Amino acid sequence: MFDFSVPSDTQLLVDTVRRFVTQEVQPLENETEALGDVPPEALKRVRGKAQELGLFAMNMPEDCGGGGLDNITMCLVEEEFGKTSDALIRRVFGQVYPMLLPCNAAQREKYLLPTVRGDKICAMAITEPGAGSDAASISTTARLEGDRWVLNGGKHFISDGDIADYVIVMALTDKEKRARGGITLFLVDKGTPGFTVNRVQPMMGHRGYGHAELSFDECSIPFDSVLGEVGGGFKLIMNSVAGIRLAHIGARAVGMASRVLEMMRTYASERKQFGQPIGDFQMVQQMIADSATEIFATRMMVLNTAWELDQGREPRDKVSMVKLYASEMIGRVADRGIQVFGGMGFCKDLPLERIYRDSRVTRLYDGTSEIHRMLIAKAVIKNGLVL
Numbered sequence: 001m002f003d004f005s006v007p008s009d010t011q012l013l014v015d016t017v018r019r020f021v022t023q024e025v026q027p028l029e030n031e032t033e034a035l036g037d038v039p040p041e042a043l044k045r046v047r048g049k050a051q052e053l054g055l056f057a058m059n060m061p062e063d064c065g066g067g068g069l070d071n072i073t074m075c076l077v078e079e080e081f082g083k084t085s086d087a088l089i090r091r092v093f094g095q096v097y098p099m100l101l102p103c104n105a106a107q108r109e110k111y112l113l114p115t116v117r118g119d120k121i122c123a124m125a126i127t128e129p130g131a132g133s134d135a136a137s138i139s140t141t142a143r144l145e146g147d148r149w150v151l152n153g154g155k156h157f158i159s160d161g162d163i164a165d166y167v168i169v170m171a172l173t174d175k176e177k178r179a180r181g182g183i184t185l186f187l188v189d190k191g192t193p194g195f196t197v198n199r200v201q202p203m204m205g206h207r208g209y210g211h212a213e214l215s216f217d218e219c220s221i222p223f224d225s226v227l228g229e230v231g232g233g234f235k236l237i238m239n240s241v242a243g244i245r246l247a248h249i250g251a252r253a254v255g256m257a258s259r260v261l262e263m264m265r266t267y268a269s270e271r272k273q274f275g276q277p278i279g280d281f282q283m284v285q286q287m288i289a290d291s292a293t294e295i296f297a298t299r300m301m302v303l304n305t306a307w308e309l310d311q312g313r314e315p316r317d318k319v320s321m322v323k324l325y326a327s328e329m330i331g332r333v334a335d336r337g338i339q340v341f342g343g344m345g346f347c348k349d350l351p352l353e354r355i356y357r358d359s360r361v362t363r364l365y366d367g368t369s370e371i372h373r374m375l376i377a378k379a380v381i382k383n384g385l386v387l
């Protein structure tokens, strides 16, 4: 018999994360938005609190100090993280990429373990001005000179690139092979000669969180800076993105949209026009009903796909469907939220306009909507709809 109930220990964890988000993180939203930075003292305090509660790197295996959560539990936790600004969550926890798992023994000590503890910040540099959706068309190169690799090229839009202690850099090691064995990942430390953070690129949203332009100019790094295998970089990225897309885009979109819906619900009962609550008007009801239905649908998609991942399957097409639907769902819900609030929705006194701006990027990164539509269509045309 199917059992969709949440186990009590999972619920306890979700409740702890919910309290952490509402009591510790949400109160920093306005100041972060106004400053364009997380107030440093508050960030230190909140990071300390998160470490105390054991909320760091919950996605990573226990043997490297992580929380060892399965994908379903991780998605339930990420829903709660979605109820505050992505900028704050990213600044508090950093980004603990599962691509780090193939670290060798020395890399494990230097990069993986400190990142899992929250002592080092990591960034992932794939995208270049000339290579976005077509990541295999990168032009950053790595050539072997004696016992060192020499990197040349440029990356942009790199999240946390401004503050990262080290960057995972995707570079070409064989121009002919490219995605088929010619792309390698390298671990590059901040401060390495030839590695420059050129500038933080101003964005529509994500205030308080930097996306940077990086350059590598005859940047010489040790031979053992390779993450995984030489030529194995593209495959490593592709094999690691499913959990990230589900948790960071899918589950967070559910959390974000649930917060907007809750605001719509309260306002629709309290705000009166023409002598009655606006929630009595059918056109307002429609916005609430459509939002609730789409949030429910997204949540089911996220959890079902997370369950498949936990069974050791590779539900790539479903991950694409979740990423596509969740990112477009939050856009619609955020837009309706503003509509239900009228002028107040446009006003910076409320988080709605920030959510509207911040959520827009989810249709762009981790594969644009068009790329995921293309992948879904190809899979369906080839295999039919596999549910």
Ligand SMILES: Cc1cc2nc3c(=O)[nH]c(=O)nc-3n(C[C@H](O)[C@H](O)[C@H](O)COP(=O)(O)OP(=O)(O)OC[C@H]3O[C@@H](n4cnc5c(N)ncnc54)[C@H](O)[C@@H]3O)c2cc1C
Pocket: 124, 125, 126, 127, 131, 132, 133, 134, 156, 157, 158, 159, 160, 203, 206, 211, 361, 364, 365, 366, 367, 368, 369, 370, 371, 374
């Ligand atoms: C805020 C932010 C943070 C980011 N963080 C990171 C990061 O940390 N690390 C990193 O490496 N990258 C990062 N990125 C980059 C992100 O992954 C890319 O922006 C994304 O892959 C799209 O690439 P592009 O911007 O070059 O757009 P393009 O690939 O140039 O696409 C432009 C348009 O063409 C469409 N298009 C392209 N190819 C096709 C096709 N085959 N069929 C149909 N339509 C197509 C796209 O869907 C889009 O509408 C970030 C981007 C942003 C905005």
